[in-house]
Amino acid sequence: MSHFTILKTAGHARLAQLQLSHGLVETPVFMPVGTYGVVKTQTPDELQKLGTQILLGNTYHLYLRPGLELLEHFGGLHSFMNWSGPLLTDSGGFQVFSLGALRRITDEGVKFKSPLNGDEIFLSPEISAKIQQVIGSDIAMVLDECVSLPSDDRTVEQAVKRSAAWARRFFDVPRKSGQKIYAILQGGTSLAFRKQSLELTLPLPMDGLAIGGLSVGEPHKEMVHILEGLAPLLPKHLPHYLMGVGTPRDILEAVRCGIDQFDCVLPTRNARNGGFFTPNGLLNIRNSEYKLDKRPIDENCLCDCCRHYSRAYLRHLFQVKEILGCRLATTHNLYYYHHFLKEIRDSLRSDRFEAFYQAHIGQLTQAYPDKFERSEMEVTKE
């Protein structure tokens, strides 16, 4: 039996079950980002109560700290961080490429200097596979080469080819029992390069297929163009994962194009800056208009933050720099994302997805315009 069972479809959109070593995940699903073996401010127990089915860990960060010795000593990240559910790890590639001048890429792999102590570190497909085996994730991602957008055609095509070559080497590493491996498409905002990437990738023995290199600065329209172009071409029997995306609007559009898995720092990162997600857009609690506001962030939200605290109190917490403010904002934002995905799944289950899409896409487009993604991403960059 396959690990991925489709329960319902609506056009390209699917409701499905993904069976992983540490449990069953119902898709479409949002995966909170737990960079260093922790989703900022939250305990694993709380994450589960918020509706988290699967976490994302960052291979690059975990490789630097706590490092492999400690992860091996604990038999993997699950036991170290006390998370018993499914876990996906990225390959480390995206973070290394973000280092810019501090790294050097060859066909063999990537050399970079540790930001902790300046040591030279080397990451290759084989090494990334090994690290993700030690972490013990349910889903490992192949090492790929990301390019920033816009880039010239030569750069994009080189990344497509190198990513495919690296993916082949990644799959040649003997697997850890039970670990699923996803391949990654590159190709920027060119549908031609995306199709080339797909062609090179389809022969691989992958358990899922990811779309990488989007949500890196391109307009929303271009992202949707790529997703719509790829939708009929993606292998239907595999889960589709759109990496690093996105706003609620992005997610709704992407589900309609057949995407099943999402991860994004937006809910956790904005939380730390006083940004609360609502159906009407991001509410910045630092705004003075909330000073005396006794209402919760969202009167229809059932999260612990909205059930117990006023906007005025939350604003006060951010004014006096109390950690509880970030905590409650993270609680609300993750609840918002998980609840939104649950609504999408429910609409698929009851054959109302297209109606759900039509009922929400207008408001979400206003609430989360193109500008939102870029400016917020930059303002809140760590």
Next chain:
Amino acid sequence: MSHFTILKTAGHARLAQLQLSHGLVETPVFMPVGTYGVVKTQTPDELQKLGTQILLGNTYHLYLRPGLELLEHFGGLHSFMNWSGPLLTDSGGFQVFSLGALRRITDEGVKFKSPLNGDEIFLSPEISAKIQQVIGSDIAMVLDECVSLPSDDRTVEQAVKRSAAWARRFFDVPRKSGQKIYAILQGGTSLAFRKQSLELTLPLPMDGLAIGGLSVGEPHKEMVHILEGLAPLLPKHLPHYLMGVGTPRDILEAVRCGIDQFDCVLPTRNARNGGFFTPNGLLNIRNSEYKLDKRPIDENCLCDCCRHYSRAYLRHLFQVKEILGCRLATTHNLYYYHHFLKEIRDSLRSDRFEAFYQAHIGQLTQAYPDKFERSEMEVTKE
């Protein structure tokens, strides 16, 4: 019927019930410090589960932020912060005196510059009473004058007399219904001045009596000397509150001298620096010896931190500056304090207090030596 009912005694030590507007408190009790209407990193719900019976709020901080307008708008701090249990507020005096050169004291009150915007602010007994009424605390403290130690006799005696005069004025302000008011003894480490302070204070219509101006740098021995000297003289029918104290050792000694209430920033402040309270002293989790340590902080502790997380993981959280580290340390430290006070109460209830004292005071004296208090207080000063 009195608001304070003694259930058991053992020498000067007492097990008692304190009836307040927002509930019953069993003493001896530790009151966590919630400076800005929040005990750092914790929700009110979590505090209750940790065993918190009564919180302390800082009048000085709350007066500056969120300020009286907001507190009045919400009908007090309870509703603003979502805490439904008993609440004690200090008078604001201690913080104002800590401002040093930035404040000027006269018989009328204290003038100081707001650290937020430089505005000149005036605090008098009448104003402190008014602020605490707006906050709506169950217990309000009179405005007193603290002196740093050591100080010359003239300074100490002046503070004793001014504090008594201010206390009289404080009690002349019409009361908020149900609010209890505690008077405060001053007098430094001189038993003679302490007795003078007591004599001037006893005629006041107080609901409890606090000992102020200790734990401000004097050796542990001198603090105990004062407590032992005052123990037979304190009015037995009233609760006794030792302000700003202290280590587990201080608390055990003070209970033996008839103290019923304590507050201290040590558990919350040390938590933020990776200091975990244990029966063997403060465990600094940043220490490299814990790098691979799979044990919990304290194998006998039943708190959420010790039940779920290893020293190695907690150390990692502090290494990567993850807020969850401070959260879990705060959880553990408050649990430790509340559990320690519960053990003291249980020993009083079952007539074993003296045996409990003898069984623990040796180890606690080693675990929390004089040096601990000062160096930790300074290192971790905010």
